[in-house]
Amino acid sequence: MKTNLRFLCALVFACLYTQVQATNYVVINLADSGAGSLRAALTSANADASATSTSPHIISFDIFGGGTIALTTDLPALNNHITISGQAEQITIAGGTGVRGFYINAGKTVEISNLIIQGANLTSSFGGGIHNEGDLTLLNCTVKSNTISGTGQGGGISNSGTGTLTLSNCTVSGNTSSNTGGGIVSYGTLNIVNSTIADNAGNDGGGIMSYSDLIMINCTVTNNNGGGIYFITGSSADIGLLNTISVGSVTGTDLYTDAAYSVISANCLYGTKTASATLTGSNNITGSTKAAVFGTNVLANNGGSTQTMALIAGSPAVDAGTTGTGVPTLDQAGQSRSGAVDIGSFEYQHTATANFTKLSQDLVTIYSNPGNGLFEIEIGAAIQGVYDWKVIDMKGKLLQSSGNIQKVNGSDMQSINLSGQAQGTYLLIITTEKGIVNKSLVKL
Secondary structure, three states, rough: OOOOHHHHHHHHHOOOOOOOOOEEEEOOOOOOOOOHHHHHHHHHHOOOOOOOOOOOEEEEOOOOEEEEOOOOOOOEEEEEOEEEEEEOEEEEOOOOOOOHHHHHHHHOEEEEEEEEEEEEEEOOOOOOOEOOEEEEEEEEOEOOOOEEEOOEEOEEEEEOOOEEEEOOEEEOOOOEEEEEEOOOOEOEEEEEOOOOOOOEEEEEOOOOOEOOEEEEEEEEEEEEEOOEEEOOOOOOEEEEEEEEEEEEOEEOEEEEOOOOOOEEEEEOOOEOOOOOEEEEOOOOOOOOOOHHHHHOOEEEEEOOOOOOOOOOOOOOOOOOOOOOOOOEEEEOOEEEEOOOOOOOOOOOOOOOOOOOEEOOOEEEEEOOOOEEOOEEEEEOOOOOEEEEEEOOOOOEEEEEEOEEEEEEOEEEEEEEEEOOOOEEEEEEEEEOOOOOOEEEEEEE
């Protein structure tokens, strides 16, 4: 029996929870190994048997200005329940020839946030940037420029038959597979919310190749070579799409099913689709083009910590979505979904918005971070004029906001109280007249 779309959406957000942590391991340098490194933190977290799926260990970063950890060998497979909490001054995990970013073992619950995973180049393997066999949630992450050649699959990410993979506010771009699944290949359960899958290439399913359950809410899939969303039907597999764009594949089909299948779809926009894919749902748009939806826009920094494809005025996706269960209140760029919801991960702003230039992270200082939920925020003297701040959770839900604050001279101190929130990672977005500053708040 087909599962209805509302229930499918509820299942996605059952996966998007904020966890309670056991032990905190802090990464303090960009070294590939040794004391204070990510490799050392993973080794220690794997060995500490006190973690559970509801009380995982947390690995956080304290590296001023961010930077790149260049891997020379694979990191230890994640063989425990672990939360890896990156920082807004983003850290890049760079693989290489024969070197993958992350491998998650079966039966382990893992959350990874605010990291860039890139540069892996593997042969006849699965998952260039990430291979998941457990229960993996990616939040505010970018998986880009990873390659799988030979008989392998999943240039960016692979999800095994035992795995559950959830992406929220993520971008998967520029990944390549000479086989299937340029961006993502999934044999398990795949949930994607408020995310962008663009500019990937694969023999089939350039963006996404799914062999099992697939749920997508407010996502954008575009400019993939080898097709957009490819779904291989099965006796127990379901596909549910809500407020999602799949358009502008360089080659292949934007929505493909390998056999006659009723795709649960509401308020979605497609370019091309196979005749075998019947849309079960209302307010879907077909036959659109990349130019009509995005104009000449390309993947870019439009706010938030991950890149997005901005809609243009008059795009058929503008105001064509729907509210309801699972629809995030903010878009992938951190903007409010006010009024009529747009289709896709980016919400077109009908009025002028702030400059989305990313400003230096050292303009803002957070005291006691990670902390117990009481954070003191110092807005540096270099920020002048009107600014505002807001705190969102990793589901994209707005928790607190300041409204406009007028600042003239010196530094401002702002207090943020997350003591009533569950332990985990939250995103602080400070919008100024000259650009934005993103910072992570980690509540222990």
